[in-house]
Each structure stands twice: as C-alpha cells, then as structure tokens.
Amino acid sequence: MFRDIKAIAFDADDTLWVNEPFFRKAEQEFCKLMEDYLPEAESNRLLFEMEMQNLPLYGYGIKPFTLSLIEAAIKYSEGRVSIAAIDELIERGKAMLNEPVEVLEGIEETLKQLNGDYELVMATKGDLLDQERKLIKSGLEPYFHHIEIVSDKTEKQYSKLVKHLDIKPEQFLMVGNSVKSDILPVLNIGAHAFHIPFHTTWEHELVKEPVEHPRFRLLSSATEMIDILKS
C-alpha cells in the first residue's frame, strides 16, 4: 500500500515540535487581562470568534493571533482596556515568536531513518519566517529538502503541492496532528495520510469522526512510521 511513496510532507506545529500550549497560555493570560470586563469562558469564546472572523484576512500564525488579541481586548472591554494592557499583548506576541523549540519524541529518530529513502519536506500554513526560525532552532533542518508554505491546507493547495513536487498523489504521504488539515484533504486527492495526535488541538482544527481509509494510519508515535513504510 505504501510502497510507491516518494515524498513525505510533515506538518510542523504540534507534529515536529510543541506549539499549541503556547497559544493556550496566551489565551489564559488574555482572559486574566479581561477579567474586569468578562467572565473567563466568555473571553475565551469571544477571542475565538474574533480569530475566526479575522482568519480569511490575516491567515494563520502568531502575528495574526496578536492582532486579534489586541482587537478583542479593545472591542470586548468596550474601549476600557488600558494602553499598558495593549503593550503587554504586543510583548506576549513577541515572546511567543521567541519561545524555545521543543522537538516531539521520536521525530528526530524517524527523520534520520527516512532521510535518503524519501524526499522529506515540511508543509505548514504558518508564517514562513517563523517556521524557518523554528526549523533552524530545532536542529531538524538537515533532514528536510525544503519548506512548503501553503496559505491553507485544502485539497486545492495539496494538489498544487503534489504537482510542485513533480509526483503523483499516490506517491505522496502527509504526516500531521490535525485530521481536518493534514488528513482529510490529503486522502480526498488520492494521497496517503498518517495521523499522530497531539494532546492539545485548537478548536478550529477539531474534527470528531474517526477516519477509516486504506491509505490512512493512526499512529501513537512518529517512529511507528518506520516499520509501516518498510513493510
């Protein structure tokens, strides 16, 4: 089933390294900042609403998140939030961009084993500069042929990526933690997809139904890929 695979694309955030917990922490701080104006659950919900509203215009990543934090703070405090609080949000965004990179278990071992037999690329909808920085900090750069940045992980974007790699969909495998972004659109274009769940998933990426498909595997660790691909 997996013998034809030539190129493997890895999602970056929460697949190669820890990411989502930094956003969770920033959301908690946002709720604390807003506690004079709104109950915590309400702040969380309204922030998510603001992010979803801005997503088509801003796209994904820490800079859009920071701009949404500021806009939400102003809007949902009805302009009563302090300038010092806005300054704090700017600093929080910068701190997120400077977070150390924690590579997930089994990733380096897996990349080392697959390197040479497959063209390995990193496929992310994040921000190029930020993802390049994390790739360098992670020490994983030598394993990857290049970074593929997509504005969204849709069937159309995956078809472009496969065409760009100059292979057929059945020669492409995507590995990631989001069923919505890394699995379903990939299976739909006739390619393979391995899901490695991460303990925290952004609400926007949640898909409830389990996946059953001959070109799909659910893994508990990246290292399981090695045996599956070799068999």
Add this chain to the structure above:
Amino acid sequence: MFRDIKAIAFDADDTLWVNEPFFRKAEQEFCKLMEDYLPEAESNRLLFEMEMQNLPLYGYGIKPFTLSLIEAAIKYSEGRVSIAAIDELIERGKAMLNEPVEVLEGIEETLKQLNGDYELVMATKGDLLDQERKLIKSGLEPYFHHIEIVSDKTEKQYSKLVKHLDIKPEQFLMVGNSVKSDILPVLNIGAHAFHIPFHTTWEHELVKEPVEHPRFRLLSSATEMIDILKS
C-alpha cells in the same frame, strides 16, 4: 547574453502592482495621530526605527507593519495615546490588506508575451496569503507557474530558489524594483537581473550606487524586456 534564460522571477510589490504608496499613506496618518506628542519628521523616523528593530522577528508585510505602528504609538507617546487610536491603527492595517490591486503599466502585455517561452514565477518576501490574494485580484494569476515566498531576498535565498527551480544561475532572471533585494544578490550568484524602478522606494530598500554589469539591464518599462530577451 540572455539566450540561456529558462525561468523569470518577478518581484510582486511595486513591480507587478502598486504597493509602497499605501505604506506612505499609513505613515502620514500615523504622524497625524502622533502630532500631540511628536513633530512629524520625528514620528516618521521613530516609526522606521521601530520597523527596523522588529524586522528580524516579524519579517515583511502589512501585519508586521501594523504591529510596529501600535508599538510605536504606545512607546513614543509614552503610553498617552488613546485606545481609540490603537483601534484606528488596527483598522488601517485591515484596510491595507483590502486595498484594490492596481497593475503597473506594461506588465500584463509583457507576461502575455513571455508566457510559454519561459517559466514565470512570482518571487516575494511578503506574506503568502496577502500576495496570493493580490495575485488573484490582479488577474495575472494565469501567467504564473507558482509563487515563491522567501523570508528575505539574500544570495542564500536566491541560490535555494534557483536550485528549487532545477536550473543553473545563468538560466535565471530576476525582475524587480529594488536594487538591494532584486538585483545585487541575484547578480552575485551568477544570475541575470533587470531593474524597473518605481517612483517610491522604502528607505530600507534604498541603494545609491548605479549598477553596471553585463548580466544587468535598467528598464523604464516592463515591455522593454520583450525585445531584450528576443534579441
């Protein structure tokens, strides 16, 4: 001299379409917003300083610019700027992302003529989502094979781009309005570069010395490319 060229990369902002004047306008509005705290020339200088300071962390584009506007407004008013003013800066950033796209004279004609004989790509250090949106709005999408996003236009990044296009440097031509970003690093890696100046250039991109090089041409309009490449 130009007979071996196989792929032509076009810079996007101020080469394919108008961009810099939107930033100039936003800077003027920022100075007006700050007039209670600083003289205009001083606001302009400090904003540029803030942008340069944030550039390594934020990269290029409208979202980094918006975040720098907010940070500069807070810092240089010593926290006295109003929340309403911050809200205005957020809205100004959004308005910039929504600006209509004005294609520069001669561009469509040039792309039409070159299409088919060369692989045409768009090479930009802007934000992928924003540049994709502008490419679609411009109506120029059908002429381009794909978009190449680079985090910065350095020799290293151009070498990666040329490798990625699977050609040699002498088969690559870059066309753009910035001597610093689109011309000098390209000539340095052994590729060709055509400069089409735009009436306004961001201070960060300014290079004073004129370029003299056998693989270089200075054009007054994109359409001049057609004759040069055919001769």
